[in-house]
Amino acid sequence: MQDVLVTGGAGYIGSHAVRELDRAGYRPITVDNLSEGHREAVTAGELEVGDLADEDFLTFVFEKYDCAAVMHFASRCYVGESVENPQRYYEENVGNALTLLRVMLRKRVTRFILSSTCATYGQPLEVPISEGHPQDPVNPYGESKFFIERILRQYDRAYGIRFVSLRYFNAAGASLDARIGEAHDPETHLIPRILAVAGGSAGNLKVYGDDYPTEDGTCIRDYIHVVDLAAAHVFGLKWLERDGKSEFFNLGTGCGYSVLQMVKMAEEVTGKSVSFEVRPRREGDPPELIADPSKALDLLGWKARHSDLRTILETSWRWETTRRY
Numbered sequence: 001m002q003d004v005l006v007t008g009g010a011g012y013i014g015s016h017a018v019r020e021l022d023r024a025g026y027r028p029i030t031v032d033n034l035s036e037g038h039r040e041a042v043t044a045g046e047l048e049v050g051d052l053a054d055e056d057f058l059t060f061v062f063e064k065y066d067c068a069a070v071m072h073f074a075s076r077c078y079v080g081e082s083v084e085n086p087q088r089y090y091e092e093n094v095g096n097a098l099t100l101l102r103v104m105l106r107k108r109v110t111r112f113i114l115s116s117t118c119a120t121y122g123q124p125l126e127v128p129i130s131e132g133h134p135q136d137p138v139n140p141y142g143e144s145k146f147f148i149e150r151i152l153r154q155y156d157r158a159y160g161i162r163f164v165s166l167r168y169f170n171a172a173g174a175s176l177d178a179r180i181g182e183a184h185d186p187e188t189h190l191i192p193r194i195l196a197v198a199g200g201s202a203g204n205l206k207v208y209g210d211d212y213p214t215e216d217g218t219c220i221r222d223y224i225h226v227v228d229l230a231a232a233h234v235f236g237l238k239w240l241e242r243d244g245k246s247e248f249f250n251l252g253t254g255c256g257y258s259v260l261q262m263v264k265m266a267e268e269v270t271g272k273s274v275s276f277e278v279r280p281r282r283e284g285d286p287p288e289l290i291a292d293p294s295k296a297l298d299l300l301g302w303k304a305r306h307s308d309l310r311t312i313l314e315t316s317w318r319w320e321t322t323r324r325y
């Protein structure tokens, strides 16, 4: 059984990738400092608790296990925090990626899968957004991921690192058996916030802006089920194993839903009402972010299978009403 290192494997998306790797016959080796993640979320393989900034710890992990590839999920991922504290984003996101790559090069591990983001595109000039769209991030979070992508291009040329950079749109949903799901504190993503209102643990939902040039005036996003995202990592790994060249892929569905459409579907799925109040727009929020996911289908053979709105909300609701962490 082949070992695959999963940084951030105790987090939301990484914990789903751990399960997909296990299902596909790999042994996932999670490295996580549990700053945002949860021990209980790691349901397969091994967990090594430590920080990516600690090069000795990383060296120890690479010596203990025979990892053929790395999936790199661990990072800071709050846009607002990145604007307030850019230093943290460059030091942790970019700095830790450099440390990880340094140890990989020393240990001659050359396959790398990056959690990147549609935030690397910045304000879209057109939608749907294809991988060729100019990248011009508008916050340090997106910039930090864009830096890592640029570093990877150069490490490919100079040192033979082969990578797949997966630019996620909005991750959503929970595992189909409700065993693992999203558990952040504070929760900044839309669906958990909607469901907290439906479940009675939060007051009104704050809707930021209802005067965008969209059908109902609220922002439109492309929501991709976390199980689909996780599966894409295994497709990416297989691509690299087939000697595929380094590539960038959007992971989305190609369909967008507005905040109010999400609220309506949440009310249908939960049978509860979701009260909301409209607040002013947030700076930097584009009206519409929708992926063109056709490259991932053409080259990797991947497409979203669980990302219809109802499945996303049903799995999230089941998770929220039964969660153990």
Ligand SMILES: NC(=O)c1ccc[n+]([C@@H]2O[C@H](COP(=O)([O-])OP(=O)(O)OC[C@H]3O[C@@H](n4cnc5c(N)ncnc54)[C@H](O)[C@@H]3O)[C@@H](O)[C@H]2O)c1
Pocket (backbone or CB within 6 Å): 007, 008, 009, 010, 011, 012, 013, 014, 031, 032, 033, 034, 035, 036, 037, 038, 050, 051, 052, 053, 072, 073, 074, 075, 076, 077, 092, 096, 115, 116, 117, 118, 167, 168, 169, 170, 171, 172
């Ligand atoms: N959630 C989304 O919608 C979304 C969208 C685009 C991209 N991404 C990217 O996907 C990745 C995973 O996102 P998530 O939502 O699962 O986040 P998450 O916070 O749930 O998971 C990140 C994990 O990394 C761990 N971690 C953070 N810093 C670490 C460090 N220095 N050393 C060791 N472990 C560390 C945390 O404890 C956590 O378990 C991130 O890189 C994020 O930028 C997420």
